Amino acid sequence: MTEPIVSTAWLQANIKDVNLILLDASFKENQSNIETDLENIHIKGARFFDIKNTFSDTNNPLPNTIPSPEQFEFEARKLGINKNSIVVIYDNLGVYSSPRAWWLFKVMGHQNVAVLDGGLPEWISQKYPVEAIPEIPNYTIGNFEAKFDPELVKSKEQILENTQTKDSVLIDARAENRFKGIGSEPRPGLRSGHIPGSINMPYTQLLRNGKFLPKEELVKILKTDSRPLIFTCGSGVTACIDLIAYELIGKNPKSVYDGSWTEWGQLENLPIEN
Numbered sequence: 001m002t003e004p005i006v007s008t009a010w011l012q013a014n015i016k017d018v019n020l021i022l023l024d025a026s027f028k029e030n031q032s033n034i035e036t037d038l039e040n041i042h043i044k045g046a047r048f049f050d051i052k053n054t055f056s057d058t059n060n061p062l063p064n065t066i067p068s069p070e071q072f073e074f075e076a077r078k079l080g081i082n083k084n085s086i087v088v089i090y091d092n093l094g095v096y097s098s099p100r101a102w103w104l105f106k107v108m109g110h111q112n113v114a115v116l117d118g119g120l121p122e123w124i125s126q127k128y129p130v131e132a133i134p135e136i137p138n139y140t141i142g143n144f145e146a147k148f149d150p151e152l153v154k155s156k157e158q159i160l161e162n163t164q165t166k167d168s169v170l171i172d173a174r175a176e177n178r179f180k181g182i183g184s185e186p187r188p189g190l191r192s193g194h195i196p197g198s199i200n201m202p203y204t205q206l207l208r209n210g211k212f213l214p215k216e217e218l219v220k221i222l223k224t225d226s227r228p229l230i231f232t233c234g235s236g237v238t239a240c241i242d243l244i245a246y247e248l249i250g251k252n253p254k255s256v257y258d259g260s261w262t263e264w265g266q267l268e269n270l271p272i273e274n
Contacts (some may be wrong), residue, residue, distance in 0.1 A: 001086070001111070001112050001113060001114045003114065003248070004102065004114055004115060004244045004247050004248065005114055005115045005116070005117040005212060005244065005248070006088060006114045006115075006116060006117065007116075007117055007118075008116065008117070008118060008122050008123050008126050008128060009126070011043075011088055011116055011123070012126075012128050014086075015045070017086060019082075019084055019085055019086050020085070020086045020087075020088065021047065021079070021080065021081050021085045021086065021087050021088070022043060022045055022046045022047065022088050022089075022090070023046065023047055023048075023049040023079070023087060023088070023089045023090070023101060024042045024043070024046040024047065024048050024049060024089075024090060024091070024092075024120075025049040025051055025089050025090070025091050025097050025098045025100070025101035026039075026090075026091040026092040026093070026097060026120070027051070027052065027091070027093075027096070027097045036092045036093055036121075038092040038120050038121065038124070039092065040132060040133055041120075041130045041131065041132055041133060042092075042120070042130065042131065042133050043090065043120065043123055043128070043129075043130055044129055044130065044131045046090070047079050047080070047139065048133075048136065049079070049089065049101050051064060051097055051100055051101060051104075051237075052064060054075050055067055055071075055072060055075060055101070055104060057071070062235070062258075062259055062262050062263050063235045063262060064100070064235045064236050064237055065236070065258055065259070066104065066107060066153060066236075066258050067104075069108060069146035069147075069148040070146070072104065072108050072146045073108070073144055073145060073146035076108075076142065076144040076146070077141050077142045077143065077144050078139065078141065078142075079139055079142065080139030080140050080141065080142045081142040081144040082142040082143050082144055083143055083144060083145055084112075085110075085112065085142070085144070086112050086113075087105060087110065087112060087113040087114070088113075088114055088115075088116055089101045089102055089105075089113065089114070089115050089116065090115070090116035090119040090120055090123070091119050091120065092119060092120040092121070093119065093121075093210065094118055094119045094120075094121050094122065094207070094209070094210020094211060095115065095117065095118070095119055095207055095210055095211065095212065095241060096119075096237075096238070096241070097237055098115045098116065098119060099115055099237075099240035099241045099243065099244050100236065100237045100240045102114070102115045102240065102244065103152070103240040103243060103256060106149070106152060107148065107149055107152045107153060108146040108147065108148060108149075109145075109146060109147030109148065109149055110144070115244060117211050117212055118209075118210050118211040119210060121210050122210060122211060151253070151255060152254070152255045152256065153255060153256060153258055154230050154255050154256065154257045154258070155257075155258075155259070156257070156259055156263055156264060156267070156270065158257075159195060159230070159232075159257050159264070160270065162197075162230065163195065163196045163197050163271065166197060167227065167228070168227055168228040168229065168230045168255075169199065169224050169225070169227050169228070169229050169230070170195055170197060170198040170199070170230045170231075170232060170257070171198065171199055171200075171201050171224075171229060171230065171231050171232070171239075171242055171246075172194055172195070172198045172199065172200050172201070172232050172233065172261075173201060173202060173203040173231060173232070173233040173238045173239045173241060173242040174194075174200070174202065174233050174234055174238070174261065175202050175204070176200055176202055178192070178234075178261075179193075179194045179198075179200040179202075180193075180194075180200075180274060181193035181194070181272075181274035182274075185234075185261070185265065186234070187234070187235075187262055189266055190261065190262065190265035190266055191265045191266070191268075191272055192265075192272075192274065193265075193272040193273055193274040194261075194272065194273055194274075195232065195261075195264055195270075195271075195272065195273070196271050196272070196273045197273075198232065201221075201222070201242055203233070203238040203239075203241040203242055203245075205221065206218065206221070206222075206241060206242065206245040207241070212244070212245060212248065213245075215248055215249055218245055218248055218249050219249050222245060222246055222249060222250075224246075224250075224252065226252065227252065228252055228253040228254070228255070229243075229246055229252045229253070229254045229255075230254075230255050230256070230257055231243045231246075231254065231255070231256050231257070232256070232257040232260045232261065232264075233260050233261065234260055234261050234262060235260050235261075235262045236256055236257070236258045236259070236260045239256050239257070239260060240256060243256065
């Protein structure tokens with residue numbers, strides 16, 4: 001994969017490739033309160049990639065946190081994913097949770113992975129075939145190997161240090177009112193505001209009709225310098241939408257603050273700005 005996204009036309013042309021694994025990373029619920037009427041259908045042959053329950057550390061009190069490499073490898077193999085698999089990921093909201101799954105594969109060292117631009121709604125709009133979601137089948141166990149890349153994940157300690165050094169640009173994908181502390185947080189017990197020195201780039205501004213804006217439009221919107229980029233949001237999901245948008249136009253080193261505002265906003269000893 002030379003790009004982080006592929007089109008529905010590309011997927012339709014390559015869907016019979018024996019090495020292609022199609023993953024449905026849809027959420028049943030989301031913090032953005034986006035609704036869909038596509039919950040019970042999927043692209044034929046898709047396998048469910050359960051971010052919240054299977055591909056997260058459910059022992060961590062924070063939501064959606066990255067699983068151990070051992071857990072990821074075990075669960076990826078159960079889905080029949082191999083070291084040489086071409087992985088394409090989509091969700092039923094267009095582009096929402098699928099970038100998180102894409103990023104997890106990157107963290108685990110798998111480079112041959114892409115997000116389906118526009119997801120299931122775009123696939124259906126092109127009149128490509130879908131089916132009712134069947135009972136979960138058993139797949140032939142794959143030989144996927146996780147090779148964890150620590151450079152792609154940041155901790156609160158690293159973020160706190162960066163508020164002083166400013167070695168990296170911290171980009172917050174939340175809505176502007178939450179970033180400015182004038183809107184309520186969807187999760188209880190969190191302070192309002194943002195991490196000092198961060199800039200706001202709401203993920204919704206990078207999408208149109210569930211698809212990423214064209215590169216020429218992204219270039220006009222996403223203006224940074226040559227420093228590494230760190231992405232944050234509420235719980236590390238929509239941060240990955242921003243990350244892919246920046247990846248489409250530039251090769252700055254990129255990482256995600258996995259705890260995001262759910263962690264930072266509840267710790268009184270960490271500084272905030274409004």
